Amino acid sequence: MKKITLMIALAIFSFCWQSNAQISEDFEVDPPSGWTFMQTEGDDPGFVQTSSRANSGTYSFYHNDDNIATESTSWMISPSYTVSTGDVLEFYYNHNYTSIGYGVEEGIWISTTSADPINNPGDFTLLYDLLANASEDVWTLYSQSLDAYAGQTVYFAFKYVGDWEDELYIDDFFAGAPPTCLEPSAMTANNITSTSADLSWTLGDAESMWNLEWKAGADFNPGAGEEDGSDSVSGSPEYNSQLTGLTANTEYYVYYQADCGGETSDWVAFTFTTPAAPPANDECLGAIELTVEGEIADLPSATQIPGTIAGATDSGIAAPTGTANDDVWYSFTATATDINIDVTDDFDGVIQLFSGDCNNLTSIEYDDYDSTYGNPRISRTDFVVGQTYYVRVYYYYSGTPTSSDFTIALWSTSEVLSVGDVEENSQFTYFPNPVNDKLTLNAQSNIQNVAVYNMLGQEVINASPNTLDAEVDMVNLNSGAYFVKVTIDNATKTIRVIKN
Numbered sequence: 001m002k003k004i005t006l007m008i009a010l011a012i013f014s015f016c017w018q019s020n021a022q023i024s025e026d027f028e029v030d031p032p033s034g035w036t037f038m039q040t041e042g043d044d045p046g047f048v049q050t051s052s053r054a055n056s057g058t059y060s061f062y063h064n065d066d067n068i069a070t071e072s073t074s075w076m077i078s079p080s081y082t083v084s085t086g087d088v089l090e091f092y093y094n095h096n097y098t099s100i101g102y103g104v105e106e107g108i109w110i111s112t113t114s115a116d117p118i119n120n121p122g123d124f125t126l127l128y129d130l131l132a133n134a135s136e137d138v139w140t141l142y143s144q145s146l147d148a149y150a151g152q153t154v155y156f157a158f159k160y161v162g163d164w165e166d167e168l169y170i171d172d173f174f175a176g177a178p179p180t181c182l183e184p185s186a187m188t189a190n191n192i193t194s195t196s197a198d199l200s201w202t203l204g205d206a207e208s209m210w211n212l213e214w215k216a217g218a219d220f221n222p223g224a225g226e227e228d229g230s231d232s233v234s235g236s237p238e239y240n241s242q243l244t245g246l247t248a249n250t251e252y253y254v255y256y257q258a259d260c261g262g263e264t265s266d267w268v269a270f271t272f273t274t275p276a277a278p279p280a281n282d283e284c285l286g287a288i289e290l291t292v293e294g295e296i297a298d299l300p301s302a303t304q305i306p307g308t309i310a311g312a313t314d315s316g317i318a319a320p321t322g323t324a325n326d327d328v329w330y331s332f333t334a335t336a337t338d339i340n341i342d343v344t345d346d347f348d349g350v351i352q353l354f355s356g357d358c359n360n361l362t363s364i365e366y367d368d369y370d371s372t373y374g375n376p377r378i379s380r381t382d383f384v385v386g387q388t389y390y391v392r393v394y395y396y397y398s399g400t401p402t403s404s405d406f407t408i409a410l411w412s413t414s415e416v417l418s419v420g421d422v423e424e425n426s427q428f429t430y431f432p433n434p435v436n437d438k439l440t441l442n443a444q445s446n447i448q449n450v451a452v453y454n455m456l457g458q459e460v461i462n463a464s465p466n467t468l469d470a471e472v473d474m475v476n477l478n479s480g481a482y483f484v485k486v487t488i489d490n491a492t493k494t495i496r497v498i499k500n
Contacts (some may be wrong), residue, residue, distance in 0.1 A: 022176025023081050023156075027061045030122065034079030038118050041072035041141070049160065053169050056093040056269045057141040060171035063160040071104065073165040075117050078156040081175050083283040087146040088178045089127070089156065094169040098134040105161035106131040106168050108142070115155045124157060132498040139171070155194065181260035185212060189272035192309060194248035197272060201256060209234040209259040212241055213267075214252055220257035222267040248277035248311065274309030279328055283315055284358035285453045285483045285494065287329035287390055290408070292339055294416030299342050299373050304407035309347075309395055311322050320366045322350050322396035330391040330408060331494070334383040335416040342409045343393055347401035348482050353374040354390040358485075360388060368396060388492065428488060434498035437475040441486060443468055449487040452497075454480070474499050 026034050030049040039046040047061045054060045063074055091108070107130050127143055146154075156175065160168055182204030190317040191198045199212070213220075213227035220226040234243045246252065252272045258265040281288045288307075295300045312326040343351045354364040371376035376380075378394075383389070393408065395401050428443035441447055447470045452461035458475060463470070472484070477499050484496050 021299050023078055023173065023224055024176070025078075025173040025254075026057055026059075026172070027171055028057050028059050032057070035096075036077045036115065037075065038077070038116075039074040040118065041068060041070060041071055042324070044072035044074055045066045046074045047076040047160070047170070050169070053094055053139075053171075055094070055171035055471075056267075057184065060094075060169045061148060062167055062169040065160075065162045065164060067395035068163050071161065072437075072474075073118075074160045076158040076170070077115050077117070078175070080115065080153050080155055080172070082153045082177075083146045083149040083151065084177065085147055085150045086148070086178070087176055088143055089141045089146055089175050090141065091173040092139045092141055093130055093135055094171075095130075095134045095136050096167040096168055096169075098136055100129065102310055104163075104166075105159065106130075106166075107159050109150070109157045109159055111155045111157065112149065112152045115451045117157055117159070123443060127465050130158075131475045139169075142369055155200075157175070160220065166394050179263075179265060180232045180283045181205070181258050181263040183265040183268050184256060185268065186302045187254065187270040189267070189270075190270060192274060193246075193403050194274050194277040195246050196242060196244045197252075197274065198240060198242050198269075199254065199256075204258045204265055204295070205260075207258040207260045207265075210241075210254045210256055211259055211264065212254060214243060214248055214254045218256075219253050222257075227255075246274050250274050270441075273478065278311045278313055280481070280496075281307075281329045282312050284317075284329045284361070284390060285485070286496075287331040287358070287494065287495070290330050290332045292332060292335045292416050293409075293411040294413040294414060295486075296413060299308055299344075299409060299411070302340075302342070302411040304344065304409055306407055307393065308405045309393065309401075310404035312394075315392070316393075317361065319350070319394070320352060321368060322348075322394070322464065323390070323398040324350070324352075324394040326402075327392045327394035329401045332389055332391070332410055334385050334389060336389050336412040337385060338381040339379075339383050339410065339412050339413055341378045341391055342373060342411075343406050344373075344391075344409075345375065345406035346403035347406070348396040349376050349392050349406060350396050351378055351381075352392050352394075353378050354392070355387065356390075357388070358390070358494075364389075386491075428486060428493075430484075430486075430495060434500045435474055436500050437473070439472040439474055439484065439497060443473065443488050444487075445489050447486060447488055448490070449485075451485045452477075453483045453485070 010420055037046045047063050049059050050062045051058050097247055107129045109124040110127050111123040114120045117124045184201045184204045187201040189197045210233045212231045213222045215228045231241050254270040255267040257267045280286050307328045312328050314325040317325050341347055350368045353364045356362045365378050367376050367378055430441050446466050450463045450472055455458055460480040479499055482497050484497050
């Protein structure tokens with residue numbers, strides 16, 4: 001016969017204990033106010049607080065008997081509560097390892113007599129068998145009416161019996177009158193960028209107003225003034241809010257509640273993560289200009305220029321193979337007829353070569369594997385000296401690779417001309433950079449067109465001076481980086497300018 005011992009001191013309930021108007025326990029505080037804990041074996045830790053799983057907030061209470069020597073019985077017992085007609089009992093529960101069959105007994109019990117199931121086991125009646133209705137790795141709501149106990153003072157108790165591995169988690173316990181303002185649910189984040197996200201959710205009942213609070217990088221207590229931002233949203237039938245001014249590559253904690261006109265629901269938790277900010281060469285107009293290296297014997301001898309597709313977005317140009325939803329761009333002026341373009345990556349990358357300009361690209365060739373070096377490679381001997389070409393790199397699949405970094409090398413075994421030699425007829429200068437108000441351009445031939453684009457690829461200025469000298473008035477543009485496309489003698493060159 002196993003020796004039954006009480007291993008933890010009990011809080012003594014006096015006969016003058018005042019029953020609660022309701023019991024609402026989120027288990028964020030250890031120990032939870034008014035709850036008592038009992039177990040029959042000395043090495044049984046009993047029910048304890050954990051941050052490994054939580055239905056809401058940061059913590060729940062759970063039982064883990066991994067290291068106890070013999071089977072033990074543990075109890076977690078609520079404060080007393082006097083039931084009124086219409087009251088309900090609700091809580092969330094979650095299991096781990098029940099599928100292996102280590103569990104012995106788990107349940108929620110009720111007593112109308114005492115708060116001591118160890119010495120008075122007959123006082124407690126099983127309400128619901130948690131093990132027989134196990135919820136493996138998923139939070140599940142249990143709810144039932146308490147009308148059968150109306151007018152009686154009761155204690156609720158979670159019971160756990162076992163000695164190996166099975167884990168039971170409990171969170172968000174409630175006993176009392178059900179709220180009339182129900183919680184909204186099923187929040188989702190759509191159109192997530194590095195700086196914004198569209199949130200939508202399902203209404204709790206018939207409310208038409210909601211409160212939202214959010215914080216970057218850390219959980220917080222809603223309604224306590226700890227948030228980074230907040231919003232009150234109203235409308236029907238669309239229940240949504242757009243968060244702006246977010247930080248790239250950051251986890252955001254969001255709490256939302258229904259406002260039923262004087263009464264609010266409980267807060268509901270949600271998290272999402274913003275992607276990395278798009279690289280500067282995310283779009284063709286921001287292509288990084290490369291220079292062809294000459295008299296290079298092989299790829300290992302060429303300069304490896306680092307790049308990344310982290311945070312890159314879809315340029316909207318159809319992919320010849322795979323899914324180009326994260327492409328980045330490069331450009332170069334051919335200074336030899338034979339040129340090699342090699343990408344060395346840790347992901348399944350694709351490289352594609354174009355002629356033309358960003359508004360009128362023509363695909364020449366693409367590759368995702370070359371046997372010479374085992375990487376995406378384009379090697380041609382028919383480049384037109386003096387012509388500008390564009391290259392894009394992207395991940396073959398639509399998801400996110402484990403590593404987003406790569407290197408690109410642009411090289412030729414031949415002696416190459418200088419860019420200045422091949423652009424002699426269209427050479428131009430520009431100043432100042434950074435610019436405060438006007439950007440001055442000087443060329444040896446007429447400047448046919450000047451177009452200015454912001455970092456989103458939106459055209460903000462377009463002019464056709466048809467003169468050797470031109471001024472671009474940028475005084476009304478916001479501070480930041482811009483790409484200026486200059487067309488001279490039907491050849492186009494893109495420069496990057498900073499506006500103060």
